[in-house]
Amino acid sequence: MxxxxxxxxxxxxxxxxxxxxxxxxxxxxxxxGTSQLVAMRRDAVDISEMVINQQKTSDEISRMVSGSHREGLRLTGSDIDIMFWKHDRRVIWDLSQSQYYNTHRQTLILCDCSDSPPGFTLLYLLSPSVNRKIQIVCVRMNNGYYVSSSKHRHIVLSELSLPYNPTPHKYRQTLLSESFPFNITPHGPCANGTYGSLEFDLALCYVSDFWPPSASPWIDRCHSWPQSHVVDDIVKNGCHFVAIGHKLGNHEDHEWRISFSLAEQKLVYVMNHCQFLTxxxxxxxxxxxxxxxxxxxxxxxxxxxxxxxxxxxxxxxxxxxxxxxxxxxxxxxxxxxxxxxxxxxxxxxxxxxxxxxxxxxxxxxxxxxxxxxxxxxxxxxxxxxxxxxxxxxxxxxxxxxxxxxxxxDDHTLISEYEFDRDLFEETLPHYTIQGQLDIQSCIIRLHTIEQMIGSPLLTQYQVIMLQNMTASVLHSTAFVLHMETYTSDNKLSYRADKMSCHMLKLAAKSGCITEMLYIAMYYYKTLRYKEALSIIEITKVKLAQPYVMYAYNVYREIYTEAVGGQSWSTKMRQALAMDIILCNRIHYISELIPEQQSSLQRQMSVLFIPPFVLLYMLEILCYRHVDTMRAQTSLDELQTLVHYDQGRLIPLYLRDISWQILGICQQVTGNLQAALYSYQQSLRQSPNNKIQTATEMRIQSLSMDSLN
Missing domain, CATH: 1.10.1410 (Poly(a)-polymerase, middle domain)
Known part of the structure; x- marks a missing residue:
């Protein structure tokens, strides 16, 4: 019993x-996150990385996002790890593997694990005369040249920490596509930085197309998990080397750690959801x-x-x-x-x-x-x-x-609104044109996205993300085209203007509601004030709808009633507003050039502006040429918004640029005392856009005017 x-x-x-x-x-x-949400997050990172890497040529840099963010985790403290490497440098494990490379174009490096702890290696430069850039991070040992991890870290950190340069170093140029400021500090094999509460690690590494011999027993150990096709895929993709030696090794300053980040990412991807939540x-x-x-x-x-x-x-x-x-x-x-x-x-x-x-x-x-x-x-x-x-x-x-x-069950755990909110947050990244800014590079980006959109392997989330990328590249290209042709002969300028307008309208059809404001900016830039005001009025009506989601502030019931059950593409076009993102190396309107330059000098590649603030700014600037009374009314509305908004239409992280824009509008309309107060308020906000230099310059200019 x-x-x-x-x-x-x-x-x-x-x-x-x-x-x-x-x-x-x-x-x-x-x-x-549910299994569906986690899959969507991974798809978003995958497609973004694919687009960026496909734009690179064989001798440029590839990058890979790894760590918790890539795996689909969004916990407090989840960081973003970015590994990047040059295509023209390859690591081999055996001299016989050199047959697979063109040694005239690629520098080969041989692993020497004979005197290193397990999981670490020395990197022996096989042909020191081929690549002078690698020579400077080498040390002489055992009658040969070895790539030193400590020297490598020092060089990379110094290059990433360089002051502003109109033609940035390739490493920085590649990383700028993430839109992060580079407050760099050393951290293990990486450079560590922060942006708000987000932490990220950057590591310039070396890559091998071959699986390490010391990890071969792992292949035989995989009887039940992972499946054989996953093992084959992992082995086929080789490994990386990050610049950190073993603290108890004989050559700590020169050793490299073998990194299995790509393999680990693939293993996390094949976990079932219970395993992932464990x-x-x-x-x-x-x-x-x-x-x-x-x-x-x-x-x-x-x-x-x-x-x-x-x-x-x-x-x-x-x-x-x-x-x-x-x-x-x-x-x-x-x-x-x-x-x-x-x-x-x-x-x-x-x-x-x-x-x-x-x-x-x-x-x-x-x-x-x-x-x-x-x-x-x-x-x-x-x-x-x-x-x-x-x-x-x-x-x-x-x-x-x-x-x-x-x-x-996945579908009962979160509402349609909650899923849409996370979908838009993850699949609509701040993708802007980076690197070299010319029409040729813009065409390459458009062609890359066009090829990918036609792929039958895309998930539904990746299609939405590519749709937004298309809008971003189109409106950026339109302004780049204008920058290159506005001083040309009349016929060429006319044709370029037609193309720019067409691209901006296509972008508005592809992207969210606030894509319309790029059209308004272009019309203002090209002195078509009435056309700009017409676009602004349409945008204002759309943004006023109670179901529009901005900064994830929206009435859930009204949102669900208005667009519930419709496609994500429709929801994006009709019910989503996003921050306006200005690439700091493209001139949109002259009134914001000082802010863009200040931000760029502080290593920010883009400027973020709340859509409602930019809408009022454009309305004020256009009405100054059409109806000064209406300009004052719009200025009063902008002032009320900036002074009294509680984070609904102006997120706290964009208070600096919002006060700045209010000051600019007050200054151009002649209210210099109010402008001075607004600039001072801008300096008191969290400096997320890094525009302090422009603010101080404008305050100094106002002081000079008052003395005169």
């Missing part, structure tokens, strides 16, 4: 844990429990350790089924694995187990202290997850309402 009772209790406990697991699964879907739960466990309140020097475990535990946990097949009911059991398997590693002081790299990732950091007293902390959590059981703010509510909901049924 007691045995039967114990069996019943055990069954009840199992069912309760499965019920809580389902609740945590649902909570993580809402916090991290990985996300491990990251939350790290940030909200293990590292919560711990100083930076005492954070011994990192996100990469969590990812490694997830990989090993899945491959070892300790859980027969990775599903919502088993989510907590899956997490527990990975947690016990981490506990074992800390006890032994060995965290085996997933691809090269001989590379102990704890070796230089988790040992001695610190190892003992960490093990003690983890052991205390282990003794508490899964109840320690109540310490995580992100998970606590999910567990308590079930404990307080044990009989509530839980639905884990």
């Amino acid at each position: 007691p045995l039967k009772m114990d069996s019943i209790r055990s069954s009840q406990i199992t069912k309760a844990i499965q019920h809580i697991s389902e609740s945590v699964f649902v909570g993580l879907c809402r916090k991290v 990985y996300a739960l491990l990251k939350l466990f790290l940030t909200e429990i293990i590292n919560n309140g711990v100083g930076e020097d005492d954070k011994l475990l990192c996100s990469y350790h969590m990812k490694t535990a997830a990989f090993w946990g899945i491959q070892q097949n300790a859980i027969p089924q990775w599903c919502p009911q088993n989510l907590l059991a899956c997490f527990w398997v990975c947690f016990k694995l981490i506990l074992k590693w800390v006890y032994e002081g060995v965290c085996p790299n997933f691809f090269i187990p001989g590379n102990n990732m704890f070796l230089s950091k988790i040992h001695g007293v610190k190892q003992q202290q960490l093990f003690r902390r983890l052991s205390e959590l282990y003794e508490k059981g899964l109840a320690f997850l109540l310490r995580s703010p992100s998970i606590r509510s999910c567990i308590l909901d079930v404990l307080y309402n044990p009989r509530n049924s839980i639905c884990t």
Whole structure:
């Protein structure tokens, strides 16, 4: 009888844990994303990277976004890692592999792992006379030239930190497509920077088209996961090398770490959603429990350790089924694995187990202290997850309402509005023309996108993203064309103007509502004030609709009633407003050139403006030539908006440019005292657009005028 009772209790406990697991699964879907949302995020990054890389020629730079952002995670602290490499440099593992390359065009580098710890290597330059640029980062060792990781880091950091140059270095030019300011600091093998709350790492690396021999045993280990076709794809794509040596190696300053970032990305992509959420739960466990309140020097475990535990946990097949009911059991398997590693002081790299990732950091007293902390959590059981703010509510909901049924279906977890909001945030990136600005480069970009739009392999999310990219490239090209031809003969200028107008109208048909404002800017620039005002009036009516989503402020019920069930393309054209993005190397209207130049000098490639602020600015500037009374009315409306908006039409991160534009409009209409106040207010805002130099210049100009 007691045995039967114990069996019943055990069954009840199992069912309760499965019920809580389902609740945590649902909570993580809402916090991290459903499988559909995660797939959409990955598609967005994939297609953006594909477009940018296809525009490169064989001797230029390719780039790859990696890390949490690429994997589809959007947790607090999820960073963006960008690896980039030159096409004309290739690493080989054996001299026989040199037959696959044209040594006159490509510099070959040979791996020398003979005196390095597992997972690290020296890079031997095979033909030092071919590439002088590589020579400067080499050191002489063993009667040969080796590429030094420390010298490489120093050169890359100095190039990325260069002051403004109208023709930027290729590395910076490639990275500018991300629209980030470059406040660069050294960080491991990378350059680290921040933009607001977003953190990103940049690493110039080397690439090998071949799989490392030391990782060959991994291929034979993949019996159940991943599948053989995934293994083949991973091996076929080789690996990378990042500029960091092993702290306990013989050549720390010159060694390179073998990076499996591309392989890891492919592994995360083939996880089922429960496996992916287990990985996300491990990251939350790290940030909200293990590292919560711990100083930076005492954070011994990192996100990469969590990812490694997830990989090993899945491959070892300790859980027969990775599903919502088993989510907590899956997490527990990975947690016990981490506990074992800390006890032994060995965290085996997933691809090269001989590379102990704890070796230089988790040992001695610190190892003992960490093990003690983890052991205390282990003794508490899964109840320690109540310490995580992100998970606590999910567990308590079930404990307080044990009989509530839980639905884990994707389509019931988030509303149509919530999905659309995330879709537009992810698939409509700030894509602008970068690098060389001429008609030829614009045509190449348009041709690249045109070819991709016709691909039958595109997902529905990628189609939306390409549609927005098309609009962005079209309106940028229209202004570039005008810049190149406005001083030409009348016939050529007339034809160019016709083409620019046509491209701007096509962009408005492809993109969101605020694409119309690029037409208005062009008309103002070309002195067609009445035509510009006509476009502004149409745009104002469209933006006034209560279902229009801007900065994700909208009445959900009205949005769903107005455009619910319609295609995403229709929703984008009728119900979406976005920030106006001005490429700082294109002159749109003369009144904003000082702001663009200031922003560009501070390493910002684009200027962001709230659409409502630009609309009023254009209306004021046009009415000055048509109806001065109406110009004053528009100025009053802009002033009311900037002074009293509570973040609905002017996001907090765009307050600097909004006060600046108000000051410009006040200055051109003769209200110099009000303009001075607005410029001073602009300086007090968060300097996200980096326009302080322009603001100070305008204040100085006003002071000079008042003296005169």
